Amino acid sequence: MKAVVKSKPEHKCLYDVQKNCCCRVVAMPEHPLLDSLGICSDALITVQNKYRFGGPVLLKIDTATVALGKDIARQILVEEVAS
Amino acid sequence: MSSCHQIQTDTRVFELENKILLIGNPNVGKSVFFTELTGIHAISSNYAGTTVTYMEGELVLDGTNYTLIDVPGIYSMTASSEAEAVAVQFMESGAVALLCVLDASNLERNLRLGLELQKYGIPIVYALNLMDVAERRGYEIDVKLLEQELGWPVVPTVVVKQQGLKELKTALKSVISREDSGEVSSKPLNFDTRVRAREITCKVRKHNNSSLSRLDRLGSRMMQPFPGIPIAILVMLLSIGVVVGAGKALRAVLLLPLVNQVLVPFFRTLFTSFIPEGMLLNILVGEYGIFVISFEWIIALILPYVFLFYVVFSFLEDSGYLPRVSVLFDNIMRKLGVQGGSLINIVMGYGCAVPAIIGSRAASSRKERLIISTAVCFAVPCISQTGALISLLGNYSAWLLAAMILFSLLIMVTATLIAGRLIDGTVEPLIIEVPNLLIPEPKAYTRKLLIRMKHFVYDAELPMLLSIVIAALLKETGLLDAAAVYAEPIVSRWLGLPSEAVIALILGIVRREMSVAPLLALNLTPLQAFVGATVGLLYLPCLSVFGVLTKEFSVRVAVTISTLTIISALVLGGLINQAAHLFI
Structure with a gap:
């Protein structure tokens, strides 16, 4: 599963986004469950929590709360936006 | 209302006539609906994967027997998982009606599946469940407007308290009789379900900025x-x-x-x-x-x-x-x-x-x-x-x-x-x-x-x-x-x-x-x-x-x-x- 969009300097991987930051999805790997959960291009997500030692990232997408493991969060490119 | 079987790979069930399919995302309360409507006791658990197999039971509406099938919880109809493949198989085998359970507290995401189902041309009744959770979070949903936007009956429910079940059965009878009279036909979707779900949600849902309930705050603290x-x-x-x-x-x-x-x-x-x-x-x-x-x-x-x-x-x-x-x-x-x-x-x-x-x-x-x-x-x-x-x-x-x-x-x-x-x-x-x-x-x-x-x-x-x-x-x-x-x-x-x-x-x-x-x-x-x-x-x-x-x-x-x-x-x-x- 690989991102297909060239990253720009303002893009970063979701795993590196700080807690409580809002961001827009720029590119993501092809995974049907991601799309079904609302994680798709241009989706607005907020990072609610991060967990140390390789833990997942907890996101808020609209009203849903979704946890993504480190390995997949690192493959999702986002750009931070004002919340 | 009679017995039910837990069937894993019995293809006979696809050939049953008079099927009503109970369908929706995981964790929306489908198993509780199944229990309440058929009188059969299915275990309900609120994490994905618990009901990968499906259940069938009898539902009687106005003296007519229907087979209600609790299809595995799915997020979409793309058939990319075993559960979705089973759901697609059920949809393609035909049904007299669909009972689509929507989570009112997570409307946009649930509406995507709800809209995808419309392409099969099968009459649908939407049960807008977890209304109490949505209210607790400060969301108000205009059910009548949602009904207009979707084009099918929408019944607000809190199934664990048996609220809305009578209205649900009435709505099912009504859509089935529309199908019998030939008023329903399949139509291809000419819209992006994601975009349309977002549009509908913005129209029908208001947030009254109330603070989170104690339970939601606890749930949030437990995640930290x-x-x-x-x-x-x-x-x-x-x-x-x-x-x-x-x-x-x-x-x-x-x-x-x-x-x-x-x-x-x-x-x-x-x-x-x-x-x-x-x-x-x-x-x-x-x-x-x-x-x-x-x-x-x-x-x-x-x-x-x-x-x-x-x-x-x-x-x-x-x-x-x-x-x-x-x-x-x-x-x-x-x-x-x-x-x-x-x-x-x-x-x-x-x-x-x-x-x-x-x-x-x-x-x-x-x-x-x-x-x-x-x-x-x-x-x-x-x-x-x-x-x-x-x-x-x-x-x-x-x-x-x-x-x-x-x-x-x-x-x-x-x-x-x-x-x-x-x-x-x-x-x-x-x-x-x-x-x-x-x-x-x-x-x-x-x-x-x-x-x-x-x-x-x-x-x-x-x-x-x-x-x-x-x-x-x-x-x-x-x-x-x-x-x-x-x-x-x-x-x-x-x-x-x-x-x-x-x-x-x-x-x-x-x-x-x-x-x-x-x-x-x-x-x-x-x-x-x-x-x-x-x-x-x-x-x-x-x-x-x-x-x-x-x-x-x-x-x-x-x-x-x-x-x-x-x-x-x-x-x-x-x-x-x-x-x-x-x-x-």
Whole structure:
């Protein structure tokens, strides 16, 4: 599963986004469950929590709360936006 | 309203006429709808993967019988998972109506599936469920406007409180009669469901900026590493305390007196009054007599712990707490080669390995499924065996019991790590939706508990009874003593157990707790009890589990795991005994 969009300097991987930051999805790997959960291009997500030692990232997408493991969060490119 | 069957691969169901499909995302309450509409008791649990199989039951509307099918929970109709493939198959096989359950507290995401369903041209009724949760979060939904936008009836419901069910049935009757009159036809979707779902949500949903309820704030706090992890540890300790402590109390205060002072004396008196001394009398009421051991083991030994385990586990399931634990401990599970969601299956294994192994179908890969199954077979005692272990070790000291708990965790970690290294394949990372934190609805919770206990009585206690009959026959016919002679090098010299302990090895083939329960009558030393408990814990999974492993994977996998468990049980048990004798 690989991102297909060239990253720009303002893009970063979701795993590196700080807690409580809002961001827009720029590119993501092809995974049907991601799309079904609302994680798709241009989706607005907020990072609610991060967990140390390789833990997942907890996101808020609209009203849903979704946890993504480190390995997949690192493959999702986002750009931070004002919340 | 009549009986229902849990069917796994029965293609006959696709050919049924008069089908109504119950469809929706995971965690929206579909199983509760199924129970309420058919009168059949389906277990409802609010994390994805629990109902990967489907249920069928009868629904009567205006005197006409329909087959209601609870299709596996899905997020879309793209057929990219087993559950979605089954759902697509159902849709393509035709139905007279769809009952699509939407989560009102998560409207946009649920509407995507709701809109996708429209392309099949089947009449739909939308049940807008969890209205109470949406209100609690400050969301107001204009149901009439939503109905206009969707073009099909929308019925607001709170299914656990049976609110909206009558209106739902009325709406179903109405759409079915529209279909019968030919007013409905299939139409291709000429819009992007994602965009349209967002549009509709923006139109119909208002947020009144109320603050989060106490429950939602608690649910949110539980997701933070602090205090989430301390809370999780506290919940675990409390759960163990309730199961062990209340179980022992129930056993001592109620069940043991009932068995020892009422049931056993009654049957002893009854049978001795007309059966002469001899083998038959001993088989019935002797040392291993059916009417002695079955009461002692099934009622006084196993039942209290089984009941309390399900009291605790069902509460944690219904409250939405378990997925939070998956998230909190995903980092640890990753180090073991799996992901956080596997923890739920492993915890399920403390009830019974069979649903834990079946539930692993929701895992992302075969490798992960095999790792979960290996961990459960090696080091997770089912609740019946746990009850026997608590009784065996708790009689000596709580420290011995604690040592066994830690030992079993060590075995689980080791087995998981080794399986992860040896099994080919990949394990997908965690992708999980965290459901709402809820206070379990008392009626639904009690119903689930009763169903679980009923299944335990039929699925577990009858085979236990069979094991007890075998034990009685082995003892009274002298076959046990003969087996003890042959097994003496292993049982007595290597493991350091009395020769009669061979019965545990024989009966443990049938039921897991039977590899421990017979040891209770043998006056063991603490070391012998620990060795016996170790052998029992690691010993091969029961026949039911063997059957499930064969079905879910292959005979080769079942035989491999069984062989490895027997070898590890005897080797580790013996090493502990031999090492202890070097130092003691």
